[in-house]
Amino acid sequence: MGDVMRLRSTDVGVVEPIWRQFAPSASIKRVVPDRFRFAWDSASLDGFSLVEYRLDADVDSVLDATDQLFVCQLTTPGGGVGTARNAFDTALPWASSGHRVEASWRGEANVRAFIFDLGAAEQVARRMSGDDTLRLRVLEEQPTSPAAGRAWISAFDHVRRSLVDEGAHDEPLIAAELAAHALRLTLAAIPTTYLEAMERVPQRGPADATVRRAMAYLDEHAREPVTIDEVAAAVHISTRGLQYAFRRATGESPMQYLRRARLAGARDELLIGLQSVAVIARRWGFGSTSRFSRYYREQYGCTPGEQLHRARS
Structure with a gap:
């Protein structure tokens, strides 16, 4: 089961210790406590966390997400976020897998973030793409299009509502599906090495025996929070190869x-x-x-x- 944290505070000392639980590389360079207000909601699963908070203060902060795939949207009327090379469009999310990102604002800011363990996300990306050598890295910080950014924001709202408000963190099957959905949508929306790998020719030649083994695995683990990537790994095929084989043999997807x-x-x-x-x-x-x-x-x-x-x- 996952853990949910909900906190409302006017104590300036609570912000950084909580934030560093989720992003150890994050630091707050300056907080002016005048009119300070902090509202925090988060959900933590294995290899995945979701964070949403509102902070009313004057803040300078920095993030170096070396071991994480960190995807975030920060909206504020009194500041912005970006790297040394460029400022980000705050109407859209941004991502980091190791480069330094700085944010500053004066007044109120709203932050929402998906935080993935980079190693675990890389293993999923390898299974999905069929590229066992893939090193998952962010190529461009912001989405491939405004529509992709809006889709990410909608996905965040859905996952947050389900995990934090509706108690899905206590339902292993549902929580695992939500975490998988968050990662899939992120990998589809943000330009990464995964998208490069997906442009290559998919695997085409698995035997029907592979599909039968996948069916047996799905039947055996139907009560568990199994994902298509785990099924593909269990039958020794890429996720794309399994999807193609399944549709060719049965006319439906593994998830159907x-x-x-x-x-x-x-x-x-x-x-x-x-x-x-x-x-x-x-x-x-x-x-x-x-x-x-x-x-x-x-x-x-x-x-x-x-x-x-x-x-x-």
């Missing part, structure tokens, strides 16, 4: 197959009739009961509630 496996497991529990639809849905990785009901009706021709009613009749 996993969803059907989870629906089947949920159906078995509904037929027993001992627990509510919401409890069963969350146990099988469906954070939204309405979405679970829609998928269930598409698969079985009735809603989970109708299924449960029949089982209890």
Whole structure:
């Protein structure tokens, strides 16, 4: 399970110790405590953290994210953020995997950030691209387009709401999917060496036996927070190669197959009739009961509630 921290304070001494838990390279060069107010929300999972805070003060700060893939948006009417080479557009997120970024503002600032362990993110990028030699590095600090930046911001809001406000940090399946979603969207939005690798020709020739092994793995681990990258690693193929092989052999993606496996497991529990639809849905990785009901009706021709009613009749 993950950890959530929520803090509201007017004590200037609390800011840097908390921030350095998530970004050890970060330091605050100056804080003027006049009108100081601090509101902090964060969620921490294995290899991934989400942070959002509002800070009303005069601040100069610096970040050297050497062991992290750090993706952030800082909005403020009284300052900005950038490197020695260029200033960033604060309407969009920015990223760092080792270079120095400085931020200064006078008054209120709002900060939202995804923070990934760089080594773990690199392993995912290698599996997704099929390039076992890939070294994950940021090539340009800001998104490939304004639309990509807006998609990242929307993804942040969704992941934050789910983990911090709705308690998904306590649901391992859902939390893992949210962390994977955050990384995938980040890798799609920010120019990195991963995007370079994805432009190369994908793997094309896996045998159907690979797909059968992947299906067996998905069936066995359907109750666990498994990702497509883990499945690909388990059957010794790149993520792109597995996706291609799966669609060629079955007409669906590995994640669609996993969803059907989870629906089947949920159906078995509904037929027993001992627990509510919401409890069963969350146990099988469906954070939204309405979405679970829609998928269930598409698969079985009735809603989970109708299924449960029949089982209890």
